[in-house]
Amino acid sequence: MPLDFRKKQILQAIVDDYIESAEPVASKSLVCKHDFHVSSATVRNEMADLETMGYLEQPHTSAGRIPSDKGYREYVDSLMRVEPLSPEESLEFSRRITDSFEELTGLLRKASSALAAQTGYMSLALSPRLRRSYLTQLKMLMIEPGKVLVVVVLSAGVVKDRIARIPDYLSADQLFEISNAIESGLCGKSLEEITLVTVTTAAKDAHIPEMLLNQVLYEAYTSIKQADNLEVYMDGTNHMLSFPEFHDNKSARGLFDTLSKDGIIAGYLNEVTDNSITPSYMIRIGQEIQLEGLHDCSFITTTYNVGDKIAGNIGVIGPKRMDYSKVISQISFVRNTINQQMRKLKDINGGME
């Protein structure tokens, strides 16, 4: 049975009010604040209906109603109005995120920090999944005998590097030869195609004793693989303590314990977005988040792009009664800013893919 217009109106008003006050909302305060042209008794009847239909919950018999997960879901899916960001706030975001040229890491860090600061909730940014991006350069720079900086450059301009150890009697020339061989052998191959075997095959042109080769190959391989490591940037976790839903120490601890294992969050986010053709944004509410300690939270995420198919995520976590519409417009704006920045970086490089 679908919700009739008045029920929708009332549900929306309840969610709106609860988001604002964090207090169960009563029939009387509803008619008072919004001018429905009916009495509180009528609203009460409607609220009772909404409760039996599962959209509302009552903390105890004589309290107002609060939205259930289903109620929030309905609100988010069809009731709320998302308005574009005010020019001032857009400006503030732009200022925070794009005030200087940055590579991807810095960009994500700033995006995350801006999101946390402007939403007042906590934010996440995940580095892109690079499995499908391909190698464009591999350089090995001798730092000292026995120590090299391995620089991996991927399509879409992402650069990763790592310090590695190699046999210290390997000369700079030999190293140069090896890394050139690897590079030309692997250039254009995607990360998921590259295995220790491909690396070894690629290097067969180099005229270096195998004994010397092995460690270098292994380190090159490791560096390439490591370029795909998922990194998480988190910000604004402290904000969570200011919400009444986490005033109680136990729930706060549950949340922070889960957050501290950042692999968990990253893995979850990664998995959730991987399995779905992502729309512009994705919302998970309360119990929909299958992570301990996050059942009183909601999670809004979106996907940014680096090149054609390579994508990462940014997201905001707040209490279930977070200001969905505002956060959605904020996160969308940030996503667009990131995409734009990444495109700009690419365009500057003469549009090389």
Next chain:
Amino acid sequence: MPLDFRKKQILQAIVDDYIESAEPVASKSLVCKHDFHVSSATVRNEMADLETMGYLEQPHTSAGRIPSDKGYREYVDSLMRVEPLSPEESLEFSRRITDSFEELTGLLRKASSALAAQTGYMSLALSPRLRRSYLTQLKMLMIEPGKVLVVVVLSAGVVKDRIARIPDYLSADQLFEISNAIESGLCGKSLEEITLVTVTTAAKDAHIPEMLLNQVLYEAYTSIKQADNLEVYMDGTNHMLSFPEFHDNKSARGLFDTLSKDGIIAGYLNEVTDNSITPSYMIRIGQEIQLEGLHDCSFITTTYNVGDKIAGNIGVIGPKRMDYSKVISQISFVRNTINQQMRKLKDINGGME
């Protein structure tokens, strides 16, 4: 008036018990647990004395006593016994920190994470202050036209890099020439000596039109300066929520708000260790920490070395009633492990200074 032997004994016992229980300790439980050969009444008299002398406090009239900051200070300075780490725990630390070769960043990250996990408190690691270290290499690697990876290698083997933009019509050869000129001009100079002027002077040998030069020089300069940026690694903040002193939401929030501004902690730590000839470790108790939200905490820090004069810090923050002696031995062990690792890295490079 100095403390006589029995008073010291009692104070020590009180601090020990309070560290364990977080409850005010009573005269009766004292004589019960430790076998002083006097009655509880006598102990009570001594406790009253200790209170008037400022070593103890009474939350309310009919409660036991808890140590004051002064009491902790006395305990830390002359009462507690620091015992070396158990072999098992030493092993566990070594395993966590040194299980693979790592550059400094990774080492600090691991050290911080191990400290947090093993102490059960929260940990900090600060990257070394590199002002006095000197440049040994500066390489610029062309990633794409207009985009370079600037690699700065400092004495003691520290490597930092950064992506920068340069005019995109600059050729790889020109870039190579410029960076070589800068490198040979600045090699052996300490970071604090290097200014935009020195960089410019260093590059005067390169035969490149000045218009092209400027941006490259500026980016080189920025990269070098940025190598000295203080980085903070924090871990185990979630542990703090499990201590009764932070069960109250307000104090937890105070703490986390301060922690979230990581510049503050870094700055404080930096300042505090800078002004003093650091002994093996340094302890700040309660009000001695001049940071909002940390008045119920204690802060144990120590200094690790990278080369001769270059040093950074690691530290542990816990409630005032933290297990000082254990943390001291833990933190000392980690310090030694870091020093050892750094020395090893150096030795491997043939002892170059």
Next chain:
DNA sequence: TTTAGCACTCGATCAACTAGAGTGCTAACT
């Protein structure tokens, strides 16, 4: 100087009570 004994204080706990907010239901009204 130590100690047993006792009076005193204060927090924590519990029950009883109250006030108030908010509902659900009923019966009247349009």
Next chain:
DNA sequence: AGTTAGCACTCTAGTTGATCGAGTGCTAAA
């Protein structure tokens, strides 16, 4: 049939008062 006024009912939060017990401070004796 939908709406509404009115009222009884329920439940929480807050208050009060009493009790319990832990722990102290003091006194007087050993």
